[in-house]
Amino acid sequence: MLKLVHRQILKELLHLFALSLGCLLGIILLGRMLQLRDVLLAQNVGGMDLLTLFFFLVPTILLMIMPIASMLSVFLTFLRMSTDREMVALKASGVSLYRMLPAPLIFALLCSAGALFISHHGISWGMNHFKSTLMNLVSSQTRLALQAGIFNQDLSGLTLYAHKVDEQSGVMEFVFVQDKRQKNITVNIVSERAKVVTDVTQGDLLITFDRGRIYRREGTRLDVLRFGTYVIRLPLAELFGGGYDPGERKASELSVAELRLLQEDPEALERVDTTANKVDVELVKRFALPAGCFVLALFAMPIACAFQGLRQHWGLMLSLGLFIVYYTMFSFGVSLGETGVLDPRIGLWVPNILFLLIFGMGLFLSAEERVPRISLRLPRWRFGGTNS
Known part of the structure; x- marks a missing residue:
């Protein structure tokens, strides 16, 4: 029975992850298209060429949206289980919250491993091909114009x-x-x-x-x-x-190996449009964001249990709000690291450590059924009015 429960939970997590990732990816690609509209219109880029260019942008975008997609998947899955009283039925059958942990744990590890691969290899591969493809298109369009x-x-x-x-x-x-x-x-x-x-x-x-x-x-x-x-x-x-310049190479477009070479050889910074602080921050970010996928996925599990009975759309807004808190802390650490005020290893890892501690405490309270029923204190949110 327990294996069946784990398989069903993992299956639902993967389905929601794919749905969340697809929606977020589509929204951000649309935004990128608006940012590059002057470039694309100036060079008269065709439909297939446009799809090719956006395909090479996908790895960079995936690294940014995988943490929130993993968090949404776990949060909405366990929120639905709590709302449908599946959690109560499982606990009545002797399946505690700790015994449900393997499925989200495996899911979090998969998300983290995928993000780690993208951060090490996918970003530089995608940006190099994006720029070379764009420059080849420019060369072709120029030849056609002559x-x-x-x-x-x-x-x-x-x-x-x-x-x-x-x-x-x-x-x-x-x-x-x-x-x-x-x-x-x-x-x-x-x-x-x-x-x-x-x-x-x-x-x-x-x-x-x-x-x-x-x-x-x-x-x-x-x-x-x-x-x-x-x-x-x-x-x-x-x-x-x-003002887009495809010839510039920024720290955010380099591979982890290239970033480490820049750390070891500061003179090489002259060939890249970046600074030593940005290189240090970017290198730490390539490990902190994949770890964020793991932390946020686990963090969402006890939080969903705390908001038992909350409707799906409110749960979605709540999870987005919690991610904004995480991302604000993360961005603040990036800014402090780039200005040299704070060591990026501190600024970028503090959000992960803090949310991991909250997960541990929340899991213990939820397993012991000592977590407050927050949803009962929000009747207007649940039912759209006051209870008589």
Whole structure:
């Protein structure tokens, strides 16, 4: 009987976890789409390309929403069991709250292990592919925009004309370019051949010219230069709306191995858009958030028992409120760690330790049936009015 109970509880936990994760993921992806709308509209990204880009963003989002999804799953499962009097029936059959613990414990370990894998490998994998895919799309769109026999002004500060254009390879023949990116200076480039490529590591769009001349005019002065190879480097941030720069590498986009290398070699920070404090905080966060999945899942079990009889929608709001308390403490620890006021190992682990202590105390009180019946003190919430 006990194995059957554990299987049923675990099955319900997994179903609710998948539902919660899917809903939260959809909401946050919609928000990300609104944030990147300028980028996507500027580059005319298609439907399949859009889905591909969002797929690579999923690991970063999952790490943030898995703690609340695990908490919601356990809270709503045991709240339903309490409301439907299943907890009373199980206790009457000799199944104590302690004996029900294996199912949520296994569920919490699975959630924590999944979050730990994502934090170590999934985030960097997703962000690297997101940026490379986005830059390849930009390169492809740029090649498509370069039509033969037409003066193109889509590139920032450049006017480009090519007699022949190969859309697949990006190779252009008999090319003329006027560069007005510098104030009071006009540069005209005439070349036999040019090619558009993307520098994934630097986040730049490169136009490479072969065999030609440069006419540089500044005021009344004119300089003429003959070249074998000449390169114009355009930061992709200039091609995106909203100031998005895919060439920047932030601490939140690196793998755990890369973060540890930055800790050991501070000089490498110059190649990354971050600081030593942010690296320390991010490294601690990669372990604290997976642990948060475990802690919050267990924490929700005795809390649900305390609110026996509470309706599902109020239970959902209550669990979200408790998560906001946890996340506020966590964010406060991140802010203090990034400013160097507090060691991130303290600021980011205090919420986990505090909620784990509350779980231990709450489990003991619930198992001994000494927890207060909080739901009975909230008649207006339960029934929408006063009891006569």
